[in-house]
Amino acid sequence: MDNMQKQELASLTLTQAAGLLAKGEASSSELTKLMLDRIAASNNNAYITVNAEAMAAAEAADARRREGGSLSPVDGLPMALKDNFCVRGMKTTCASRMLENFVPPYTATVAEKLADAGTVLLGKVNMDEFAAGNATDTSYFGPTKNPRDPKRVAGGSSGGSAAAVAEDTAYFTMGSDTGGSVRQPAAFCGVVGLKPTYGRVSRYGVVAFASSLDQVGPLNKTVEDCALTLSLIAGRDPRDASSLPNPVPDYLAGLKGAEGLKGLRVGVPKEYMGPGIQAEIRENVKKLIADLQTAGAIVEECSLPQLEYALSAYYVISSAEFSSNLGRFDGVKYGYRAKSYDGYDDMLRRTRSEAFGDEVKRRILLGTYTLSAGYFDAYYLRAQKARTLIMEDFRRAFSQYDILLTPTTPVTAWPLGTAFEDPSKVYAMDLCTVSVNVAGLPAISLPWGTDREGMPVGVQLIGPTLSEDRILQAAHGVEALSLHNYGEGRGQKGGGVHV
């Protein structure tokens, strides 16, 4: 296989690669070896841990296929998990010094489901420390670079997941999304990222950031791949009390390209098209609106006035839950413990102070502050009430529209090492994504052109509760328009990635 062929093989979509395996034109071992070589050659720092058993798993998949006993259409396809998914016997670091050597004795439900489908785990990918961040620059193991321009951030917190898909070192990856952590890096790296309805995919075994907002989601090369991946992981998990019992529809059935856009009622919340959004991104969205109309969709501007408060509500709720969830890291049962200390309390303080990074500390402090006596009502309780109003806003909007269209991010990927004036400016970058988590809704981000410097622009489609099939259908239509507009290469202009 020459380099050209290898590049071609690596850049196949999940669906295409599955086709090759089915036809016997490639083996899981070949694809897995290819991915491992590319991981080793990459300078983007997408991976934290490479699975030493990956080749063995690939060989087992090939053996199953030879014997006609494939577990699923994706049996043998190599993928990666964000490093907050627990996998028995494999390090799960959450990109923190705290868990640098933590080897969980149990496996996350989603990781189990993917293993049951026969996919090959290549390894664990980089993220912001404990998922607190939006640029994968708070990782204890260093930032992940954006494969589209290694001088820029990959986004976060699932930056490694997005980068691995963009640099073709995995056919798909899993991430987790608390305030945009799947969709924003997907947008920054020019890939597809889905945040399902809260409760659609099990959270069991995924290290929690903010329990009432967290949702697991896939990152893919195409919408079709995304639909396929979602069908592998969705569904009720008796180990997660918040997991929804509703049956899982056939997500692939409704995909019909631009056809699927006919008659679609699309609302465009004006709150996410204001001056806070980079002008080129607004231009791209306007272009999409025009294309959608041409394709037969009905597109209107709409207003969700409470969205203005979503960012505030989000940061209050997520920090509170974060501070609570991170209390367990105390140097007693697992994880880091300070080397020297004087007594239990000192051990506790030193352990936490030495092993948590700045951003994690900042959010723990913020969360503790807003929960502490005298502030609970002003912050946490108000945030939860705001949450009620935000959900009502969405409900009203969905009585008029099938989906809502917004930019995924206010800006495109910023240069690594950008000094923001203060953390609140970084938090404001989550403007368009957090409301979806606050309301527990499903949303997808997919590439829609680039900015002037060639950095991908992501657009977000939001649907009502459990409308993953609908937003996938719409996204499939948008993807078709993108191919038409921006040419080959999975809807990305140029498509040249730096490995």
Add this chain to the structure above:
Amino acid sequence: MSDYKAVIGLEVHAELDTASKIYCGCTTAFGGEENTHVCPVCLGLPGALPLLNEKVVEFCIKAGLALNCKINNYSRQDRKHYFYPDLPKSFQTSQLDLPICYDGYLDIEVNGQTKRIGITRIHIEEDAGKLIHGLTGTRVDYNRGATGLIEIVSEPDLSSPEEVYAYMETLRQVLLYTGVSNCKMEEGSLRCDVNVSIHKEGEPFGVRTEMKNINSLSAAKAATAYEIKRQKQVLEEGGSLFQATLRWDDAKGINYVMRVKEHADEYYYFPEPDIMPIVISPEKVEAIRATLPELPKARQQRYKEQYGLSDYDANILTVSKALSDLFDQAVAECQGPAKACANFIMGDITRLLNEEALQPEEVPFGGKELAELANLASQGAISSSAASKVVEMLFQPEFAGKGPKAIVEEQNLGQVSDQGAIKAMCQQVIDANPKIVEDYRGGKKQAISALVGQVMKASKGKANPAMANQLLEELLGS
């Protein structure tokens, strides 16, 4: 100047008698090798999620109904945060403002007076692990961690150590009757925190101190008495009290300060996002109410009305549900008076339980056997001393499976009521004890009991004493 009044409130923690822990399937069995009843959920591993045990909710409702509480239709769990090595998640999953039960009461009796003690609330929460303090370090065992608890919070309606004792005793009885907890205080299944303050009539309440984790009724009483006395002494000496958490040292009989009371804001709470709200329908409440057993108060009433037992007997019989159940089963099969069954329970059976250090639940025979024994006794087929022997044998493993009748026959314990045989023995006794006979004939009528005793001795306890008495009188009177 002891015109101080004590104001006392109790927080009682009862470990629930479920098979598995509150959020995972690990066993709740007491003991076991350290850290062998532990899994990712109860170890608080990152990513592990709790799943609420429905029985914990049902037991809480059941306890609430037995304590005359109202049941919240909408309830939920909250996280209570503090750092301690026995708390794996660094928060205790508990309930803050929406407990399952609220606004109930428990009637207690002290010195023949009934007093109603308000129950503020009952909520569910998880227990902590166990710390084993060594010389250099503390070892942590999470076996007990995340066992389901109910916390029963009383109103500050108690005013004396005796009331504290009676409250705990009555509450323990109710919990045992409802079967929600085994209440084994020696295993820590039932513990209480006692809050005490004192003040003078007409003056505002005093400064409150809290004694934590007291695990016996007598310790609760002693600690309360000590604390009231201590507070009085401080105030009478012109000192001032400060809010503090105290630890009762039962061996030394003193309280010492664990820590000066933390500010309330040190525990911060918020709704537990990983556990869905608990909605309890009126139908569910009624279904659980239907499973409530007859409670001690009602039983006592029934025993008095139905069987004519005294207050005293009725109280004693109902202290333990197991013994009370034994009584009910025996009475149902007994042809003689119920009092006969009651006497065996309050006498020989209680004595043997104490001697053998057994729990009331461990009586090795049932109501059928007790009824059989009571029948034999009331028919005069065995003497009371023989009956005691039978009870003793029923407690011995070698007699397991044998009923009283079989034992009486096998051991030849049957009472001799054969007039001829007893008459012969009486004559022998008269002949052998001329001095006593002389006393009797000289007017000391009570001397006859000494002769009856001799007959009993001669018959190895088998003679019917009433008959012996009668025959002796006949023989001597002639």
Add this chain to the structure above:
Amino acid sequence: MEITKETVLKVAGLAKLDLTEAEALRLAHEMGKIVEFADKLSEMDLEGVMPTTHAVKMENVFRDDEMQPSYPREEILANGPERDEACFVVPKVVE
């Protein structure tokens, strides 16, 4: 709302984090900025609005009271920074 260095240090105490003076000062400034936009919530009219604690409308999700096997002790203890053959070990805790 203004956040003082003292507030930051008090909160850090609750959260069991040690901060240097300089860190506390910096964090006071940063947290002040963040709390500023959290304070936006005070503009909202929330009279009579019920708080949302869970993003999905689910209730009474229970498990049956059934015992499951626990984990082998070696696996439970395996990640413990300090342990003996049966227990995790921490510096002596005095009550």
